[in-house]
Amino acid sequence: MAFRLKLAPVHTNFDFFRHQILTLGGASLLTVLSIFAMFWPGLNFGIDFRGGTTIRTETSQPLDIGKYRSALETLHLGDVVISEVFDPAFGPDQHVATVRIQAQGDSNAAMDGAAIARVTEALRTVDPDVKVISTESVGPKVSGELIWTAAWSILATLVGIMLYIWLRFEWQFGVGTGIALIHDLFLTIGLFVVFQLKVDLTIVAALLTLLGYSVNDKVVVFDRLRENLVKYKSMPLREVMNLSVNETLSRTVVTSVTTLLALIPLLVLGGDVIRGFVFAMVWGVLIGTYSSIFVAKNIVLFLGVNRNRDRKIDPAAKLFGDKVEVADADK
């Protein structure tokens, strides 16, 4: 027999409900904590969401943040945050910093080139070698709208997914998925609060992607559950669920691993510009896998499933015109 890498044993018989208090309770507690953390200490919003200007500088000289700060103090720009950027891809003489400046005045406009040029001039007085690599400036009017668009897009995605799951399965599955996705979402937000990572528009995209990945995972388990509900009509729901998760466990693990194998090189080698985005997705894969196994189906069990309705005809099989009676294929 040829060698095969097996991440999960062929036959598993775990009881995924056994430590429910810990696995589901812990997850719920962390979700609630994350919701609170969103307000205090709060998220580290980038300029996309709160307006202001970010200037990325590069120099061959070692950086002295303190000197940068005192050089900019003379310009009276209000809240200025200067941070050095580290990345394994940088050369030995490559010193990168980002300067974040709060939105200026009460106009809706972005900071214009003249103002940015003054900042550059000031930095050149302490380090003549400073080059400005990129600048981004967002006026307060747009940033206010962007935050709402972001919130709406997340909500729309959640509702859309729940509706789809409801249509394809039962409403209990839709609710279970929805709650699991909320769990994924807030735990990711919680992580961003803990590490004070910058939240910008791409992070919102990462959150939506994470929802897509997570629901993907749940659908596979639910699909097997639906099949087994027909097959084992008299088995208690809890056991059918355990069986379904155990049967799909190998696939769940393998897909998480392939996704992580693809994403982790990007996290390490992809540069600092996209690191936050990839970090959110990597975390999303982990948390999404967890909620597939320990959250979504527990909610469905709690809500109960109507098992009297017979669902022999699989819409997907019908769609592809292959075999109609998939569920009964082995009889």
Added chain:
Amino acid sequence: MLQFPLWKRILIIGLCLLGLALAAPNMFYKRVEQHNDAATALVKNGALTAEEQGWLAGWPSWMPSGIVNLGLDLRGGAHLLAEVHLSEVYKTRMESLWPELRNALAAERGTLGAIRRVPAPDGQLRIQIANADQLPKAIEVAKTLAQPVVTLTGVGQTDLAVTGEGDTITVQLSEAERKSADERTMAQSLEIVRRRIDAAGTREPTIVRQGTDRILIEVPGIGSAEDLKALIGTTAKLTFNQVTGTATSDDQTPGAGKEVLPDAERKGLFYVLESVPVVTGDDLTDARPETDQNGRPAVGFRFNPAGARAFGDYTAAHIGEPFAIVLDGKVISAPTIQTHIAGGSGIITGNFTVQQSTDLALLLRAGALPAGMTFLEERTIGPELGADSIRAGMIASAVGFIAVVVFMVASYGLFGAFASIALFINIAFVLAFMSIIGATLTLPGIAGIVLTIGTAVDANVLIFERMREELRRGRTPARAFELGFDKAMSAIVDANVTHLMVGTILFVLGAGPVRGFAVTLIFGILASVFTAIWLVRMMIAQWFAYKRPKTVVV
């Protein structure tokens, strides 16, 4: 299932080859890009420089030459989000209505009594009449000036809303007219911005309207947002006005319907002008750099018939008087009218350098922006940062791809190799799709491709795991394959539909880099359904027909 008819095999293999061929140009990005540039230049100019001929020959013309656009974050460039001041147009409209309205009301002086314009917010005209009891008559007179509005919803409406209170009538644009004026302003602004950027010859600019009053402008390869703004020229507005006097400062009140504007060159010189222009830049049909009779740089211009008539009539009536050429609120030239200028063409002289006269001609030719703009967002990305990002993204994608292939082969042996081939084709399809439609690849877009590498094998994992289960249940290999594909199908469909839904929402609501991510994600999902199901299925079927194995290890 294990029988694949020949036509199906040819179709699948043909599609794969097509995908690879269409994706191939991206492997030779620089060369293909130069080839395309040279080809464009050939069409435009009819001839090529030696360098361009080399570029053209650098890529065979029978090969597909579509390549993905690189987004700003990968190529460097500038991004602006501009808000157009739509209400400025209302004001201009009311100002130009005033002389007409004054004449109409003055004609009824007998019944209305003396009329007087009183201060009003921008975009409104307020006129006080002496005989307050004749207000309905005044409203009636004002309404005769209104034109019908042609819109889908505004049938039967006119462009003016006239109301009266006490002894004052208020005239402003009606709701329907405001809407249609907004549409025209936006269309005109977009067109002008586009023409100005095209005139500078930059590659692949994105100029799109966003919402009711915004324009998103992205120009790759430009030095900074500031350069882009200079190119667009925020309020380049040209008018020809009657000069009524000069002044030494702008703090004096010029009187109703007049304004004080500074000279563009000489500090401390101001002109008192009639606010309502004789002709505006809108009536220009052409402008080009020329020289005046003394050989100094100047700008020649030509009006359309309406402009030519207005300008001709005016010059005939005002010989010997000065008139002002006003650009962006500054008087660039105030020549004295020597003769009646009938042909509708003339020359603007000023203290121009050759460059200035060329720029001014370009500015005039492109037309004036109908309203000013505020820039709500400005982003500049340096080319070095973009180049770093591409390099890092490509290395990371390659490493990720190899890691997934190694893992798949270790987990599923030969079948894993089949899935890996399908994965490679999948990525080629994504690039091919994007090249055909000229979609933009952004840094998050590269992340989308990487995510596709990780998730596209999911369909195969589902199928293979199912096959293993069926084999364990003691089914024959052929039967196990069949069941593996059939039973995994419903999960694959659900998983991909939900994924696609998220991708669509991202595409609709996202902008810029995020949209680039959505594009690669959507194409990746669509392509994976084809490659993971049909291609892998065919490969397994062919292998099975060739080997006829009694036992199989998945």
